[in-house]
Amino acid sequence: MATVETRTITKRFEGHTAVDGIDLLVKEGEFLVLLGPSGCGKTTLLRMLAGLETPTSGEVVIDSRIVTRLPPRARNIAMVFQSYALYPHLSVFKNIAFPLHAVGMPRDEIRKKVEWAASMFGIERLLERKPRQLSGGERQRVALARAVVREPVVFLLDEPLSNLDAKLRTAARDELQQFQRRLGTTTIYVTHDQVEAMGLGDRIAVLNEGRMHQLGTPLEVYGDPADTFVATFIGSPPMNLIESDHVITGFRPEQYLPRAAFAADEAVHALPFVVNRVENLGADRLVYGTLEPPSPQARVISRLPSTVTVAVQPGERHEFAVRIRDLKHFDGATGLKKPGPAR
Amino acid sequence: MTAAGGAAPRVPGWLHDEQRLGTLLLAPAIVYIAALVGFPFLLAVFYSVSDATVGSRGLNFVGLRNFREIFDDPVFWRSLQNAVVFTVASQLLVLVLGKMLAMALYKDFRGKWLVRFLILLPWVAPISLGSIGWLWILDPVYSIINWLLQALRVIGPTDRLIWLGQPELAMLSVIAVNVWRLLPLATVIILAGLSSIPQDIHDAAAVDGAGFWRHLFQITIPLVMPIMLVALLFGIVFTFTDMIVIYVLTRGGPYDTTQVLASYAFFTGIMGGDLATGAAISLFLFPLLVAAAILFLTVARRAEVA
Numbered sequence: 001m002a003t004v005e006t007r008t009i010t011k012r013f014e015g016h017t018a019v020d021g022i023d024l025l026v027k028e029g030e031f032l033v034l035l036g037p038s039g040c041g042k043t044t045l046l047r048m049l050a051g052l053e054t055p056t057s058g059e060v061v062i063d064s065r066i067v068t069r070l071p072p073r074a075r076n077i078a079m080v081f082q083s084y085a086l087y088p089h090l091s092v093f094k095n096i097a098f099p100l101h102a103v104g105m106p107r108d109e110i111r112k113k114v115e116w117a118a119s120m121f122g123i124e125r126l127l128e129r130k131p132r133q134l135s136g137g138e139r140q141r142v143a144l145a146r147a148v149v150r151e152p153v154v155f156l157l158d159e160p161l162s163n164l165d166a167k168l169r170t171a172a173r174d175e176l177q178q179f180q181r182r183l184g185t186t187t188i189y190v191t192h193d194q195v196e197a198m199g200l201g202d203r204i205a206v207l208n209e210g211r212m213h214q215l216g217t218p219l220e221v222y223g224d225p226a227d228t229f230v231a232t233f234i235g236s237p238p239m240n241l242i243e244s245d246h247v248i249t250g251f252r253p254e255q256y257l258p259r260a261a262f263a264a265d266e267a268v269h270a271l272p273f274v275v276n277r278v279e280n281l282g283a284d285r286l287v288y289g290t291l292e293p294p295s296p297q298a299r300v301i302s303r304l305p306s307t308v309t310v311a312v313q314p315g316e317r318h319e320f321a322v323r324i325r326d327l328k329h330f331d332g333a334t335g336l337k338k339p340g341p342a343r
Numbered sequence: 344m345t346a347a348g349g350a351a352p353r354v355p356g357w358l359h360d361e362q363r364l365g366t367l368l369l370a371p372a373i374v375y376i377a378a379l380v381g382f383p384f385l386l387a388v389f390y391s392v393s394d395a396t397v398g399s400r401g402l403n404f405v406g407l408r409n410f411r412e413i414f415d416d417p418v419f420w421r422s423l424q425n426a427v428v429f430t431v432a433s434q435l436l437v438l439v440l441g442k443m444l445a446m447a448l449y450k451d452f453r454g455k456w457l458v459r460f461l462i463l464l465p466w467v468a469p470i471s472l473g474s475i476g477w478l479w480i481l482d483p484v485y486s487i488i489n490w491l492l493q494a495l496r497v498i499g500p501t502d503r504l505i506w507l508g509q510p511e512l513a514m515l516s517v518i519a520v521n522v523w524r525l526l527p528l529a530t531v532i533i534l535a536g537l538s539s540i541p542q543d544i545h546d547a548a549a550v551d552g553a554g555f556w557r558h559l560f561q562i563t564i565p566l567v568m569p570i571m572l573v574a575l576l577f578g579i580v581f582t583f584t585d586m587i588v589i590y591v592l593t594r595g596g597p598y599d600t601t602q603v604l605a606s607y608a609f610f611t612g613i614m615g616g617d618l619a620t621g622a623a624i625s626l627f628l629f630p631l632l633v634a635a636a637i638l639f640l641t642v643a644r645r646a647e648v649a
Contacts, residue, residue, distance in 0.1 A: 047546075050550055051549075072549045072552075073551075073552035073553070073554070079546070079550045081543045081546065082543075085541070087544065087548075088544075088566070089565045089566060098551050098553070098561075099551040099552050101557075102551055102552035103552055150551075156550075
């Protein structure tokens with residue numbers, strides 16, 4: 001177990017800046033998710049933590065030791081790659097044993113360790129197979145076992161679930177979290193999938209274009225986004241944003257409901273709109289529409305749970321509203337959150 | 344005739360028949376192989392059991408007499424031994440050096456294209472030209488190597504190494520030139536093998552704590568092994584069947600110490616006029632090479648499937 005810290009870490013590739021001065025402190029035993037769209041620098045940041053890339057400037061600190069110039073093997077970390085990167089010519093046993101051989105562990109101890117790691121992921125019966133004879137889910141378990149076996153101080157996971165099919169992914173997510181809780185090893189997890197991030201992370205760092213936009217618990221980044229990027233990147237469909245007088249007002253689709261859904265004495269902000277399209281998703285309906293005056297003409301989305309039974313048809317005008325306290329305000333120029341009135 | 348405008352060119356109907364078109368397109372290759380490989384091969388088989396010579400029109404079947412004769416010929420055995428030494432030594436060097444060069448070229452550095460170009464040069468230059476260049480480099484009087492060794496005081500100012508005239512040095516020289524010639528192809532083949540290993544595998548090995556040697560011997564070499572075996576097979580076949588380097592540099596001398604089967608067959612059959620014996624010598628190579636090819640392709644396949 002260890003803390004991981006980056007100090008104004010920057011990585012420039014010919015002409016473009018992949019990671020731009022990120023300060024990050026990962027707490028001991030924490031499950032931290034780096035979330036962002038592709039090309040946001042999250043994988044570069046992870047590779048710098050691993051020692052696979054050298055930062056242009058800034059420091060990496062693992063376990064209160066500056067490791068910026070140290071090679072990966074001197075950092076006592078383990079990494080799981082998106083492709084799993086199993087050694088194709090080695091059996092599962094030898095794949096898992098590889099990091100142990102590298103530190104010169106005696107043979108019988110290696111055997112015990114490999115069996116321990118294999119049993120942890122339920123892959124004991126696969127030990128003699130070659131990676132090509134395994135399914136995607138099995139490969140992912142082997143990759144995790146190989147990462148765990150050396151008992152590193154930090155796990156670095158680079159989109160380890162993205163090659164699994166949807167059903168397997170949910171199960172794997174669950175397992176991943178359980179084993180992390182059990183081992184209590186500091187874990188940094190890269191993904192572009194916000195559902196994964198929200199479900200797994202103790203905290204989420206939202207990245208875009210090499211910068212960290214927000215660092216907070218899943219609840220914080222969803223409920224109280226630091227800027228319009230986080231507001232629209234997290235949540236599906238994204239937060240509705242309306243600009244007027246250099247102020248951007250935001251609200252979540254599930255907070256935008258028919259006026260009648262709120263109690264009569266509730267302080268609400270009425271936002272009438274004309275419906276363009278309705279998508280029925282079963283558990284809820286997505287209503288796409290355009291705001292009516294006096295609001296500026298903006299496209300908005302409402303998410304109606306199936307418990308709201310109001311009939312909504314395209315072309316109709318509806319009186320929808322948002323609770324005043326659910327409204328978020330952002331600066332029109334910078335997109336940053338404005339300190340709102342106290343709740 | 345209509346205007347050529349947008350109309351598709353008219354193709355005769357029979358060209359649409361895939362069967363016929365396939366035959367037609369394959370024909371040049373088949374004719375080529377039949378005329379320049381198949382026919383000479385059969386002719387060699389035929390000659391090897393006859394008493395054909397350059398000097399007579401008569402041709403009689405003599406059974407395996409030619410083979411018995413070459414088995415009694417000490418020069419034949421010497422040539423076989425030389426061929427094996429020549430091939431094994433040059434292939435070992437080619438593999439090790441080729442692997443080193445390929446790894447160096449795999450990394451990015453300034454002027455990489457120039458180095459790649461220089462390394463490929465021996466391969467694109469005509470072999471005989473290159474060998475003649477080496478003939479000068481290895482000249483007993485004007486050898487630049489001797490000059491250099493004298494300048495560095497490795498040998499005395501009046502000492503001369505007769506590179507192509509002393510038995511051990513001659514073998515060393517032909518091996519060196521052959522390595523120089525085959526290295527580019529092997530390097531390019533191994534480089535292709537290296538590039539096919541995903542970067543993730545290298546990254547994983549680095550994170551898993553492998554240092555340079557462990558990485559090289561447990562990850563990189565096993566993964567390029569199938570393709571290295573292909574390079575080795577090419578090298579062995581080229582070296583075993585080729586005689587240009589030896590013909591230009593030493594003509595098999597001194598005292599047949601660099602004579603290999605291919606050159607001995609040539610000197611006996613063409614220069615010596617004994618077509619039948621020459622054919623028998625050259626045919627002796629054939630089963631050996633077939634065996635080597637089958638062996639390597641099997642090993643390469645197994646390494647791939649494993």
